Amino acid sequence: MSDLLAHLNAPQLAAVTLPAQHALILAGAGSGKTRVLTTRIAWLISTGQVGQQGILAVTFTNKAAKEMQSRLAAMLPINTRGMWIGTFHGLCNRLLRAHCHEAGLPAQFQILDAADQLATIKRLLK
Numbered sequence: 001m002s003d004l005l006a007h008l009n010a011p012q013l014a015a016v017t018l019p020a021q022h023a024l025i026l027a028g029a030g031s032g033k034t035r036v037l038t039t040r041i042a043w044l045i046s047t048g049q050v051g052q053q054g055i056l057a058v059t060f061t062n063k064a065a066k067e068m069q070s071r072l073a074a075m076l077p078i079n080t081r082g083m084w085i086g087t088f089h090g091l092c093n094r095l096l097r098a099h100c101h102e103a104g105l106p107a108q109f110q111i112l113d114a115a116d117q118l119a120t121i122k123r124l125l126k
Contacts, residue, residue: 004042016040020049038068042075052078057085
């Protein structure tokens with residue numbers, strides 16, 4: 001456990017070890033936000049305060065989401081692939097896929113952005 005927290009400075013340690021509840025942590029560029037978030041997730045899971053299924057981590061980019069999963073996998077002996085870590089769009093897509101019938105969508109629905117829509121129309125016109 002101490003290995004998990006050893007690389008944190010005092011403000012990071014305080015944020016990571018907050019009680020298991022909703023927390024708002026404000027931090028600037030280069031302050032170690034990803035480190036704090038991933039270590040907090042690992043801390044909550046490793047101390048038994050939260051199960052893997054109780055985590056939702058939303059990032060802005062796919063790169064950041066993959067980085068978080070990679071760091072968690074390095075910190076804990078768990079499979080992070082099924083965890084709810086991703087971008088807002090990716091997680092919403094995953095929720096819609098899991099609950100497509102309740103949302104009134106066909107099982108094989110597709111989400112197209114403007115460029116995809118234009119490319120589809122051009123293909124159809126050919």
